[in-house]
Each structure stands twice: as structure tokens, then as C-alpha cells.
Amino acid sequence: MGTFLTFAGKEFTEIMRTKRLLVLFIVFMIFAFTGPMLARYLMEFIGLLMPAEEMAVMMDMMGEIGGETTFHDSYALYYEFVTQMGIFATMLMFMGIVLDEKRRGTASLMMMKGVKHSTFVLAKFAVVAIAMFVVVVASSLVVHFYTYILFEEVVPFADMLFGSLAFWLFVLFFASISIFFSTVAKTIVMSAVSSIVTFFVFYIIGLISGLNDYLPSVMYPRAVELTLGHQSDLLIWNILITIAAITVLLGSSIHILKKKEL
Numbered sequence: 001m002g003t004f005l006t007f008a009g010k011e012f013t014e015i016m017r018t019k020r021l022l023v024l025f026i027v028f029m030i031f032a033f034t035g036p037m038l039a040r041y042l043m044e045f046i047g048l049l050m051p052a053e054e055m056a057v058m059m060d061m062m063g064e065i066g067g068e069t070t071f072h073d074s075y076a077l078y079y080e081f082v083t084q085m086g087i088f089a090t091m092l093m094f095m096g097i098v099l100d101e102k103r104r105g106t107a108s109l110m111m112m113k114g115v116k117h118s119t120f121v122l123a124k125f126a127v128v129a130i131a132m133f134v135v136v137v138a139s140s141l142v143v144h145f146y147t148y149i150l151f152e153e154v155v156p157f158a159d160m161l162f163g164s165l166a167f168w169l170f171v172l173f174f175a176s177i178s179i180f181f182s183t184v185a186k187t188i189v190m191s192a193v194s195s196i197v198t199f200f201v202f203y204i205i206g207l208i209s210g211l212n213d214y215l216p217s218v219m220y221p222r223a224v225e226l227t228l229g230h231q232s233d234l235l236i237w238n239i240l241i242t243i244a245a246i247t248v249l250l251g252s253s254i255h256i257l258k259k260k261e262l
Helices: 002-017 020-049 052-065 071-094 099-104 106-112 117-151 157-184 188-206 216-227 235-259
Strands: none
Touching: 002 020, 002 117, 020 071, 020 117, 071 117, 071 157, 071 188, 071 216, 099 106, 099 188, 106 117, 117 157, 117 235, 157 188, 157 216, 157 235, 188 216, 216 235
16 A cells, blocks of 8 residues: 555656646636636627627527527536547546656566556556546536626536536546556557547447447536436446446556566
8 A cells, every 4th residue: 555655646746747737727727617608608709790680590590499598508518628628638648647657667667666567557547536536626616606607507516516526437437548558559659549549439439329328438428417407317327337447448457567568
């Protein structure tokens, strides 16, 4: 346990030194402000650019398909943005988390000092999990309070928190993919390409109705549903499947690290 905490502390220092946490915090915060702002002011902004007659037609069409934007759209837009750019940024930030250690020779040095392969991988994942918990929850709180400022209405605090935790699990799944490919790949380019391709594969699968219901990537819509006060009958299964997928990815990373020469 002492070795695990020592190595985790070293990893946390590395994340802070390389500004990875700061970059992700900024990215998520940008969308935490952008989502509510667009939900509140987008139509007014379009109205400034569009002739009054055309704007009236658009408003009539919106009335037919669901009316004006509400505070619910504030949360939905935030999750829409961070599901794409936020996850993309997360994978890029951690795509070299193992590979960098192997290239510098610090990985083999750690093993020679008695650090287990499992400790090496799991300590990294634990630090990533804690860091992303801070980023996700903090940005969700900003969305919540900024939504109240703009709309004077918000979802219940508990719903917002449960939604952010579901999204955190979604983030951890893709972070574990980055850790896996960082372990497998021989170059940073290979790790990046593999991670990005996997991201788009899950994104495309998510567009196929029904197929996505039993994949870890479904945790994004589940997060939105929880935030807006809804809960799918498949939620527990989705959580268990996502945790199982993360476990398999981390277990595979440990196994491959043992077999490969550092």
C-alpha cells in the first residue's frame, strides 16, 4: 500500500507538472459556461442576424417541435459539448501516460526498484480517476449555478450530482482506453491514432439505435437522463458493463506490460 501511494503521489506530481489537469480543467470549464449561455441567448443572437420575417417563421417552427429553449437545454448542451471535445481532450492528454515512462526508461527503473506492474498501471488510473472526478464535478457545479443565474431555474441538486457521476464513469472508460493503447503502442502517434479511432468507432455505434444500449458509451445519454430526472431500466446494467470494461482494459494493460520488455 505504501508503494502504491508513493507512486500515485509521483504520478499526481507529473500530471500537475505537465499541466494536463490544468488543460482539461480549462476545456471542461469553457463548455460549462458555453452550454448555458447558448441555451439562453442563441435564439436572440440569431435574431440579430436574421430578418424579422425569417425569424418569425423559425420561431413558429420551433413552437411546433417543442417550443423555446429551457434550463434543461443548458445541461443537455453542456454534455453534448464535453462528450465530444471533452472526451477527445481527455484521451489526448493521457495517450502517453505509460508510453512516456517506457521511452524515458523510468518504467523499467520502477520495476527494478520493486514496483509491481499492477501498481504501476493502477496507480496511474487512480490518479486519473481522482483528477477527472474533480474536473467533471467542478464543471457540473458551474453549469448548475450558471444555469440558475441565466434561467432562474435548475434541476434538483441531487439529479445534477448523479448525472455528473455517471458522466465521470463515462470519462473513465475512455481514459482507460488511452491507458491501454499507451501500454500497447510503440510510438505516441500509434497510441494517439488508436485512441482516436476507438473514440469515433464508439461515436458511430452510438448513432445506431438499440446497439448502443449495452455498451459503455451509453453512459453519456444516461448521464443526461439522470440530470433531467429520468432513469433508464438498464442503468444498473450499464454501470456494471462499464466497470467491467474498465477492469478488462486495465487488466489487459497490466498483462501486456508484464509480457513486454521495458
